[in-house]
Amino acid sequence: MTAQPLAEAPVGATAPAPASPAAPAPATPTPHPAVAAMPVSGDEILVGGVPLERLAARVGSTPFFAYDRQRITDRVREVKAALGDAVRLGYAVKANPMPAVVQHLSGLVDALDVASAHEMHTALDTGTDPGRISFAGPGKTPAEIRSAVAAGVLIELESYTEARRVVAAGEALGVVPRVAIRVNPDFAVRGSGMRMSGGPQQFGVDAEQVPDLLSYLGTTGADVTGFHIFAGSQNLDAELIAGAQRATADLVVALAEHAPAPVRYVNLGGGLGIPYFPKDRPVDLARVGESLAAVVADQIAPALPEADVHIELGRYLVGEAGSYVTRVIDRKVSRGRTYLVVDGGMHHQLAASGNLGQVIRRNYPVLVGNRMASSDVEQATVVGCLCTPLDLLADDVPLPRAEPDDLVVVLQAGAYGLTASPTAFLGHPAPAEVLV
Numbered sequence: 490m491t492a493q494p495l496a497e498a499p500v501g502a503t504a505p506a507p508a509s510p511a512a513p514a515p516a517t518p519t520p521h522p523a524v525a526a527m528p529v530s531g532d533e534i535l536v537g538g539v540p541l542e543r544l545a546a547r548v549g550s551t552p553f554f555a556y557d558r559q560r561i562t563d564r565v566r567e568v569k570a571a572l573g574d575a576v577r578l579g580y581a582v583k584a585n586p587m588p589a590v591v592q593h594l595s596g597l598v599d600a601l602d603v604a605s606a607h608e609m610h611t612a613l614d615t616g617t618d619p620g621r622i623s624f625a626g627p628g629k630t631p632a633e634i635r636s637a638v639a640a641g642v643l644i645e646l647e648s649y650t651e652a653r654r655v656v657a658a659g660e661a662l663g664v665v666p667r668v669a670i671r672v673n674p675d676f677a678v679r680g681s682g683m684r685m686s687g688g689p690q691q692f693g694v695d696a697e698q699v700p701d702l703l704s705y706l707g708t709t710g711a712d713v714t715g716f717h718i719f720a721g722s723q724n725l726d727a728e729l730i731a732g733a734q735r736a737t738a739d740l741v742v743a744l745a746e747h748a749p750a751p752v753r754y755v756n757l758g759g760g761l762g763i764p765y766f767p768k769d770r771p772v773d774l775a776r777v778g779e780s781l782a783a784v785v786a787d788q789i790a791p792a793l794p795e796a797d798v799h800i801e802l803g804r805y806l807v808g809e810a811g812s813y814v815t816r817v818i819d820r821k822v823s824r825g826r827t828y829l830v831v832d833g834g835m836h837h838q839l840a841a842s843g844n845l846g847q848v849i850r851r852n853y854p855v856l857v858g859n860r861m862a863s864s865d866v867e868q869a870t871v872v873g874c875l876c877t878p879l880d881l882l883a884d885d886v887p888l889p890r891a892e893p894d895d896l897v898v899v900l901q902a903g904a905y906g907l908t909a910s911p912t913a914f915l916g917h918p919a920p921a922e923v924l925v
């Protein structure tokens with residue numbers, strides 16, 4: 490993220506910034522770093538350089554998602570600078586599959602990782618070479634497999650059954666399928682908000698079954714390129730991430746002995762998280778980069794000199810670039826508690842309501858996007874327009890006093906927002922999405 494003005498930060502702007510993470514909490518809450526990082530002009534936040542009311546007028550309706558093109562670009566540049574030349578960067582499309590976002594990222598990253606045929610078509614539509622697209626995910630249907638083989642993308646095999654279907658599709662189409670094996674390692678990674686490896690899993694092929702699968706693939710005409718291991722999502726701890734990558738590299742080197750051809754593809758996953766909650770600290774990206782460079786130089790390159798090492802990131806590339814913009818419909822006080830009822834809700838931004846796999850509900854950073862200079866701060870609860878108590882966007886947070894027609898914005902909304910939410914619930918229209 491580029492340095493952005495902090496001077497006009499809204500809520501609690503009078504509170505001194507804590508000197509260090511260990512500093513005692515000030516009496517007035519310090520704004521969430523994501524709030525403090527939003528550029529502001531006068532009373533309004535700027536998204537992609539456009540003042541929020543102007544942007545809302547341009548979009549023509551609320552609620553909407555706005556993604557900041559420059560912030561995505563800056564984030565990719567930061568990651569690439571930290572990774573250096575030894576590692577290729579992929580974008581996991583499911584984090585935000587808006588075609589304009591995928592198009593933008595296709596020009597910035599080295600590869601696109603898709604998890605459905607629909608995402609694969611979005612990726613192909615960007616003009617990305619199929620050689621730079623990989624398709625992972627359990628339960629690929631025979632029709633999806635046929636499309637993927639025909640397209641020539643790399644298929645990351647999640648099971649023996651998938652392997653047989655891929656081989657059959659290749660024979661039927663007269664195409665040599667390109668495959669890698671997604672491995673479920675024999676270790677788990679701590680620190681992931683969502684664990685996707687270790688122990689029994691629906692993801693990948695258990696490490697101990699991989700040699701068998703490799704020997705089967707060796708008897709077919711498939712082009713076996715290498716391995717893919719994805720440990721889990723939303724990890725903020727660089728040391729845990731580094732440890733996982735070292736263990737993953739050891740496992741890949743061991744499995745490579747059973748491969749029918751030299752390994753050319755090693756995908757170490759990603760799962761770098763972003764800070765959603767006040768106590769979250771951003772990932773130490775430099776540390777992740779250094780440790781990856783060492784993994785490549787010391788572990789992978791000596792054993793597998795032909796291997797291209799990849800990591801793939803979704804949330805980290807787009808999450809902080811997105812804002813979910815809603816309009817206040819009603820303001821009511823119920824037995825001493827102030828409610829702001831907005832025209833959006835959990836049907837668009839499920840994660841912010843705390844209902845997307847969270848054990849404890851915590852507030853995403855929110856702000857009133859057209860009252861950034863106000864010092865009239867109150868405690869308010871922001872709820873959506875769905876008739877369920879689950880539709881809670883911010884519970885008892887300090888916000889500038891807001892009235893109907895004001896714009897309440899949920900930050901950190903660029904990943905797993907719209908497409909990870911139950912949009913049909915209550916039958917409201919779908920929100921607009923813009924890349925600004």
Ligand SMILES: *Cc1c(COP(=O)(O)O)cnc(C)c1O
Nearest residue numbers: 581625719722723760802803804
């Ligand atoms: C979802 C997914 C990702 C992206 O995870 P993030 O936490 O968003 O970075 C990467 N790889 C695979 C295989 C995935 O399924």
